[in-house]
Amino acid sequence: MSHRYLILGLLVEQPMTGYDIKKRVDAGLSAATNASYGTLYPTLHKLLAEGAVEVQEVPQVSRPSKKVYHVTERGRQALATWLKQPAAADQIRREFLLKLYLSQDLSEHEVQTMLAVRKREIQTLLKTLRAEQKRIQHPRQVWIMDYALSLCQAELEWLDNLETQIVRV
Amino acid sequence: MSHRYLILGLLVEQPMTGYDIKKRVDAGLSAATNASYGTLYPTLHKLLAEGAVEVQEVPQVSRPSKKVYHVTERGRQALATWLKQPAAADQIRREFLLKLYLSQDLSEHEVQTMLAVRKREIQTLLKTLRAEQKRIQHPRQVWIMDYALSLCQAELEWLDNLETQIVRV
DNA sequence: CATGGCATGTAATTTGTTACATGATTTC
DNA sequence: GAAATCATGTAACAAATTACATGCCATG
Numbered sequence: 001m002s003h004r005y006l007i008l009g010l011l012v013e014q015p016m017t018g019y020d021i022k023k024r025v026d027a028g029l030s031a032a033t034n035a036s037y038g039t040l041y042p043t044l045h046k047l048l049a050e051g052a053v054e055v056q057e058v059p060q061v062s063r064p065s066k067k068v069y070h071v072t073e074r075g076r077q078a079l080a081t082w083l084k085q086p087a088a089a090d091q092i093r094r095e096f097l098l099k100l101y102l103s104q105d106l107s108e109h110e111v112q113t114m115l116a117v118r119k120r121e122i123q124t125l126l127k128t129l130r131a132e133q134k135r136i137q138h139p140r141q142v143w144i145m146d147y148a149l150s151l152c153q154a155e156l157e158w159l160d161n162l163e164t165q166i167v168r169v
Numbered sequence: 170m171s172h173r174y175l176i177l178g179l180l181v182e183q184p185m186t187g188y189d190i191k192k193r194v195d196a197g198l199s200a201a202t203n204a205s206y207g208t209l210y211p212t213l214h215k216l217l218a219e220g221a222v223e224v225q226e227v228p229q230v231s232r233p234s235k236k237v238y239h240v241t242e243r244g245r246q247a248l249a250t251w252l253k254q255p256a257a258a259d260q261i262r263r264e265f266l267l268k269l270y271l272s273q274d275l276s277e278h279e280v281q282t283m284l285a286v287r288k289r290e291i292q293t294l295l296k297t298l299r300a301e302q303k304r305i306q307h308p309r310q311v312w313i314m315d316y317a318l319s320l321c322q323a324e325l326e327w328l329d330n331l332e333t334q335i336v337r338v
Numbered sequence: 339c340a341t342g343g344c345a346t347g348t349a350a351t352t353t354g355t356t357a358c359a360t361g362a363t364t365t366c
Numbered sequence: 367g368a369a370a371t372c373a374t375g376t377a378a379c380a381a382a383t384t385a386c387a388t389g390c391c392a393t394g
Contacts (some may be wrong), residue, residue: 002264003381009271017352031268039382041347062390066344069223076274083275087265095171097201097316104176105245106252117255140270147266147327154323158316165247169188170353188373208354210375231362233374 002088003043004052006033008071008079011053015070018044027132028141031148044069052078071142119159126152171257172212173221177248178220184239187213196301197310200317213238221247245268281335288328292304295321 006029010021018040025035047053052075054109058066071079096118103111128153175198179190187209194204217220221244221249227235240248265287272280298321 002262002267005271006267009267012271014272017345018347029267029270031261032263032270033261036383037345037347038349038384045347060345063344064389066345079271080274081270083272084279087268087283090265091203091260091262092200092202093171093260095244096259097313098171098175098178099196099252099256101198101201101313102174102181102248103252104181104309107247110253114256140273143331144266144270146330147324150323150327151320154319155316160317161315162312178362186373187375188371204354206373207356214375229373230373233360235373275382288384 001036002033003039004047005079005082006035007040007043007047007069008052011069011071012076012079015056015068017066017068028136029144031144031151047075101164108166110138112163115163115166117157119156119163122152122155122159126156170205172208174240174248174251176209176212176216177221177244180238180240181245181248182236184225186235186237197305198313200313200320200333207302215335216244219320260313277335281332284335286296286330288325291321291324291328295325 006020006025008092010016010024016024016038022035022040025033028075041128043156044053048055048069051072053069053071058068060066064142096114100111100114103114106114111131126149129145133149136145175194175204176190179185185193188205191204191209194202213222215236217224220228220241222238223241225237225239227237227268229235244294269280269283272283275283298314298317302311304309304317305314
């Protein structure tokens, strides 16, 4: 449901293809939401049918023609209305955390491995974020990046703490 | 899908009703996942049909009889198998963050309001977490609580930073 | 010559939310 | 007297993932 507005919002910044939107979200907005083609394309079609976006087909050589979408006035207004409403609560699912909590019957070694895997994942994410951070111009994107970075660092500290705690036990 | 294992895992700790499970998740595991009755009860029925759990009906006066579920050996093994597999990636949706990012056409005042609302929400969450923290005995529950607290604090710091930044701009 | 990027899309399935229905008891 | 707690459940719907299909180009 909020994917509609994600799309509209990104198209306000600049006209794009579905493919572009996906890249954009993966690169800079992963802390806020995610987007798969299976959601993106059908949603774009719906928005088109509703007149919230329009399409401009750009033919290409030996490739499906690009469909560059841009927002209509109607779309802008739908977005503005949505923006002014209070945000829905966060929806969060961290399977890693659930497994850690339920890991009573696992060996200490297995638990340590879980933590190590997670740590590597978060460190990788941190690197990615820092790399992206350098390519940013738009201040609002900086906000989101800072958010993601802060949470990453907090989690890393928590992981370090836990690891040493478990060793001591 | 991971709700199956959430249920199994909690039932390993002790037999419970669907209602109890819900309370348990809301109280101590909100950083990992969530659970609504609409998911919980049907999932319990499925687990029962598969022989992963068994039920013991406890009649009550002027109330539907309690259905206390407990895990079978089969259920335990299903859980153990799942636990040893690598965890799925986090699934995160923060509508608040998305709105903040897309808030270009809002007034500065509206943005400040969004931040203030979020801040109050996180502060409330923090208080709740701290209250729950005192009732905890199980060390693994402490881990999860610490996780939630760390992220809360990181977000609060980020919010404070942002607020002052925007004022300056 | 395989991998990954570019670029579109569909269909089946899973997953989950929301809202509803029921109804007594306790607490403010 | 209203609201929250206890306690179960279903049904309709919305949302999203996954896997698939297609096919060229560039890079290593």
